[in-house]
Amino acid sequence: MTAVRTSVLPPYAAQLRVYEPLAAYPEPERSRWQAYAAEHGPDADGAAEPVAAAALAEQRQALAELAGRTPGALPDRESGRALVRVVDRVTYICPWTTRLRSWQAMDELRAALPAFLLDTVLPPAVRAEAEADQARWRTAHPDARPWILTSRWEVPVRWCLPFGEEDRHFVPAGPGGAAGDRPVPASLFYLTPMAQARRRVARGYRALRTAVPGSRSGPGGELVLGVEQVGRWLEEFHPRSLVELDYGGLVHLLGAEGLAAERSVAEIEAGIGALRAGDTEAAARAYEAVTARWRRVLALRYAS
Template identity: 70%
Template sequence: MQDVTVVRTSVQPPYTAHLRVYEPLAAYSEPERARWQAYAAEHGPDAAEAAQPVAAAVLAEQREALAELVARTPRALPERESERAYVRVLDGVLYVCPWATRLRSWQALEELRAGAPVALLDTAVPPVARAAAEADRERWRAEHPDARPWILTSRWEVPVRWFLPFGEEDRCFVPAGEGKDLAAGAQEEGEGEGEARAAALFYLTPMAQARRRVARAYRALREAVPEGELVRGAEQVGRWLEEFHPRSLVELDYGGLVHLLGPERLLADRSAGELEEGLRALRAGDTVEALRVYGELTVRWRRVLALRYAN
């Protein structure tokens, strides 16, 4: 397949994109705040500047998940919640995005149940295991009624609605090159020396800016296309962002999709900027131009999504 970047590492990230929220330490109450502060002091930040991706930490999370699978009989979800997090430092402020692996596993199980054929679902996660996981989740929900994931995951595509919180100026493209940052987890085990650093593409913006953009988009879309798919997506993203501290950071990470898209398409990708242009046209009353931009953006990402069926 053309335009596919190959990374020599013991673990290849899956073809998934991630929408993350990093909250400042002030957002966490004690003793959780002290725990994350100690965690950051011990492990250090995954990104010490805005232009640095957290790709090495993503690989570490993937390795940990695979180790869980091979070390014991596979389970529908982890026995206990992860105590790991992605950590960013920006302008001297420490921001934390907990992995919340157990909570995300429950959500993934729900998605699997909704979208997979019954025979496949019963093979992957037998009914008894699903029932036990669901009962466990109900007990957990009763104890944590306000819990929400800091990370949303999308397989094989970036949903167009995820670009709403961002502008072109938030885009950060890190070309592939020689380096150790994306193979840090492998090097801890004595692997990865001299491996090529994969490209990375992500957007990072303050929460206040993200909320303003989503709110403006929602108002424009609701007036022009009140029953449209994107207006529903704007409402969904806006409600999720409202769950977090107002001084958080919001990040859209192409994750493993960089290996699917390839360097030329990554370099040329301006999805957030294109969506901004379409929304500007919509607010100016140029519905034809707005529909053209949205149609091209949607078709392009549907072509990426269609690759999941490729042999």
């Protein structure tokens, strides 16, 4: 179990994660992760327990590495750590893959920032070196994929589709355990078996393709494409995996009342059901309610 005593809050970001059972990993990875899980213990023991403390530990480590040396575009080597869940006496592993995710974040940054600002944050020489490292690594690891996807300042609508309301786990904030521990922050997450997640995404994708003329090119095409990408990503993993949507640091933006009332997954689930029944107006209302709520949250990134 990861113990955290810190005033550092997680970033305002949600994560979509896949936990694969130990049996899914080939040797020698399986033995390494088995030893890791035995040494560190589970970060969450049971489906209803959050991994918030361990997720925060990853953020602290990343900050410590940046503060302890000359900042670089990405870590020098891949992390050997993971999130560990135990559900029904089965151990599941979600590797951090911090270096791979850093490359992806760099790609997102390049797409999001103007050239002059990007050159200030990541000078061209630094980017060129990181991109060359990435190309070499990709050549040696053509099938590599991250177990964790990150979204800053919002939960994308497409991430809601793998889950149902019954997968929801809300853990209110509370006092720390042992004397001297800091209070435990609130946590909101969804956890579901991979088979169920794939079925829901496939049903949603079919409903959207039928309801959205022109699919990718027409109105709503971005959502259709996003759902397709989520479905393809899930197909990369073992069929007995677990899929988790963790609101992470976004809980600090929603506030106690907003967090307790947050039901984006249920609203999108109802919207997909309405689409399948041919009620496009009800589906549109559900979609607009969710997107309007997250637009308000997204606007906070510009607040000073």
